Amino acid sequence: MDDADRWRAVDTQRVAIADLLDDLTDDEWAHPSLCEGWTVRDVAAHLASQYRIRLRDALAGAIRARGDIDRAIHDAACAYRKPAPELVAEIRDLAGVRRVPPGIGVEEVLIDILVHGLDIALPLGRPLAVPPDAAAHVAQRLWDRPRMFHARRHFGGHHYRATDTGWLAGDGPEVSGPAWAIMLLFAGRPAARAHLTGLR
Secondary structure, X not given: OOHHHHHHHHHHHHHHHHHHHOOOOHHHHOOXXXXXXXXXXXXXXXXXXXXXXXXXXXXXXXXXXXXXXXXXXXXXXXXXXXXHHHHHHHHHHOOOOOOOOOOOOHXXXXXXXXXXXXXXXXXXXXXOOOOHHHHHHHHHHXXXXXXXXXXXXXXXXXXXXXXOOOOEEXXXXXXXXXXXHHHHHHOOOHHHHHXXXXXX
């Protein structure tokens, strides 16, 4: 994928996630997501707010969290307490925006939107289509970048095959399933296992 392809996939998911959120009940907004300790609202607030955070605010948040970046990101999302319809509108309005949060690029934006969309949809039992080629691209990125989620360390020793694309990675007994499920597994979401075959 080139950058234009990545941004197209990002825009597709921003609109799809906004459409999904538009129909949620209050209980669903408060439901736990696949991100441990995050509700659906927290994830939506993260997706809506991260492009509005200035570098100095991100640095201040990291200092308050004593260098724990995950905690700083979660704290920022929790502090973004806008009504649900505003969060939905802000996510939808990001379609076409080519700005990135401090310190990251389009690759990380793509990972973020694909993984977090499923963090919301799966625990709610809501459908959310993920472009297979984009999911395979993210799976490869996570496989190749050990410092992100340590996918090879945690899930090495298998040959992964995406059943909806031609994507392959690794050596050993085969694990197969849709590219989005392999991507989600590599991103450290145990719920992906239910959608894969061959994983011990």
